[in-house]
Each structure stands twice: as C-alpha cells, then as structure tokens.
Amino acid sequence: MSSFSDPEAVARYAEGPVRMVPGFQHLQRMAALLLAERVDANGHVLVLGAGGGLELKAFAEFQPGWRLDGVDPSAEMLGLARRTLGPLASQVRLHEGTIDVAPEGPFDGATCLLTLHFLPREERLRTLIAIRRRLRPGAPFVVAYHSFPQDLEGKALWLERFAAFAIASGMPSxxxxxxxxxxxxxxxALSPEEDETLLRDAGFEDVALFYAGFTFRGWVTYGP
Structure with missing residues (x-):
C-alpha cells in the first residue's frame, strides 16, 4: 500500500482500476444500484477505502441527494479524491485513517471496493464488524476485492488470467x-468461501455474490 503515498503513483491511480478490474465502471454502477434498493434519495452512505474518489464521484452523480462519508488512510489519495469530486465535493466529508476514524452513524448503507484484500484476516474481520456496527438494521453493505482460490494451482491459474486481462487492456506486460x-x-488474499464466512462471522446476513471478474469477487449483504 506504500504506492498510495507516492505522488506519482497517486497521479496515475485512475488509469489502473479501469485496465485491471474487469467491468470497473459497471462495478461502481452496480454498487450504486444495490445501495439504492434500500437507501432513499436523502440517505447517508459510508465509503471505506475512498481515496481517489472514483466511487464517491459515481455515487454522487448517481444520487445527488446522498450524503457520503469517505474514509482512507492516505492523505495523498484523499487529495486526489477532492480533485476528482470537484463541485460534487459538497456532498462528501473525507476522513483520513482506517474504519476507526469513521463517524459512528448510523449509516443507511456502506461500500468498500478494492480495499479489503490489503488487510490480514483478523484485521479484515475487525473492520467488517466495525462497519456492521455503524449500519442501521437491514442496511446494505456492498464489497468487492481480490478473492480467488488459494491452492497453488488455482492461485496461479487465476492470477495468470488477471494479468492477461490487464495486459490486453493496455497495462505493460x-x-x-x-x-x-x-x-x-x-x-x-483469501478464497471466496473464506471471505463469505468472514462476512457472516462479522454479523452480516443474506450474503449474495453479485460480481465476479477473474480474481475479483463482489458481494452484497445486510446488517441484522
């Protein structure tokens, strides 16, 4: 994660997800639609791992009435988020740090896209529990990140497929x-089965897969 504090890497950040994450822009749109199933037009949404501002911008454009709290540990990435948001920044409050600096809520929904794979299992579980505690009962949580088989053969196969997609999309070989x-x-990284178990262990209910793109998986689930 040190690259997220490198000014040059931060400046190039927006190029990466589009080339490396299959259907990246559609993933953001799907996340917004899943939130909107239960978050009304004036809802309050927590966005963890918000640095760069790409999903914050997508959500603010999708629903101008939403209030968004974005959390990220990188000051440089939050700076990029402010620039990305531009005039949409009035809908957003940004917080530097981990889930511990997030407002207590309760929030009407939450997302965490392309972030949780950086956290070891125990810290991932602690973070998930902290998100769930900040949600209203029944509020949606949309999450997506690297989650792929962890046996040697399966891991090698899916990582090769991930690389092939990125190279075909313009990333240097x-x-x-x-x-x-x-x-x-x-x-x-964990296997999809392990990740689903962690979501349930954190207290989320009705865990459902909505997205799969080579090494990436995405789930929608709900607070109890």
Whole structure:
C-alpha cells in the first residue's frame, strides 16, 4: 500500500482500476444500484477505502441527494479524491485513517471496493464488524476485492488470467508479471468461501455474490 503515498503513483491511480478490474465502471454502477434498493434519495452512505474518489464521484452523480462519508488512510489519495469530486465535493466529508476514524452513524448503507484484500484476516474481520456496527438494521453493505482460490494451482491459474486481462487492456506486460508475483506472495488474499464466512462471522446476513471478474469477487449483504 506504500504506492498510495507516492505522488506519482497517486497521479496515475485512475488509469489502473479501469485496465485491471474487469467491468470497473459497471462495478461502481452496480454498487450504486444495490445501495439504492434500500437507501432513499436523502440517505447517508459510508465509503471505506475512498481515496481517489472514483466511487464517491459515481455515487454522487448517481444520487445527488446522498450524503457520503469517505474514509482512507492516505492523505495523498484523499487529495486526489477532492480533485476528482470537484463541485460534487459538497456532498462528501473525507476522513483520513482506517474504519476507526469513521463517524459512528448510523449509516443507511456502506461500500468498500478494492480495499479489503490489503488487510490480514483478523484485521479484515475487525473492520467488517466495525462497519456492521455503524449500519442501521437491514442496511446494505456492498464489497468487492481480490478473492480467488488459494491452492497453488488455482492461485496461479487465476492470477495468470488477471494479468492477461490487464495486459490486453493496455497495462505493460513486465509490470503485470511483477504485480502477480507480489499479489501471490504478499497479498493476504483469501478464497471466496473464506471471505463469505468472514462476512457472516462479522454479523452480516443474506450474503449474495453479485460480481465476479477473474480474481475479483463482489458481494452484497445486510446488517441484522
């Protein structure tokens, strides 16, 4: 995650997700639609891992009446979020830090996109519990991140597919070869089955898969 404090890497951030995450813009749209099933036009939404501001902008444009609280540990990425939001910034409050700095809510919904794969299992569970505690009963939580088989053969296969997609989308081949080595060796990714179990262990209910793109999975679930 050190790259999120590198000004040059931050400046190029917006290029990465579009090229590396299958259907990235549609993922944001699906997240907004899933939130809107239960969040009314004047709802309050928590966005964890909001640095860069891409989903904040997508949500603010989708529903101008939503109030958004965005949380991210990187000051540089929050700066990028402010620039990305532009005039939409009036809908958003930004907070530097982890889930612990987020307002207590209660929120009408929450999202965490392309973030939780950075957290080890126990910290991931603690974060999920903290999100759930900030939600109104029955509020939706939309989450998506790297989640793929963890046996050696399955991991290698899906990481190769992830790299092939990114290279076909314009990412440099050498960069992606390094990326999948780093992801395979250092990213504390879990299998989809383990991730679904963590969501339930955190107290969420009705866990449902809504998105799958090579090494990425996305779920919608609800506070009790």
């Amino acid at each position: 050498a960069q992606m070869r390094g990326a999948i080595t780093a992801i395979g060796n250092r990213l504390p």
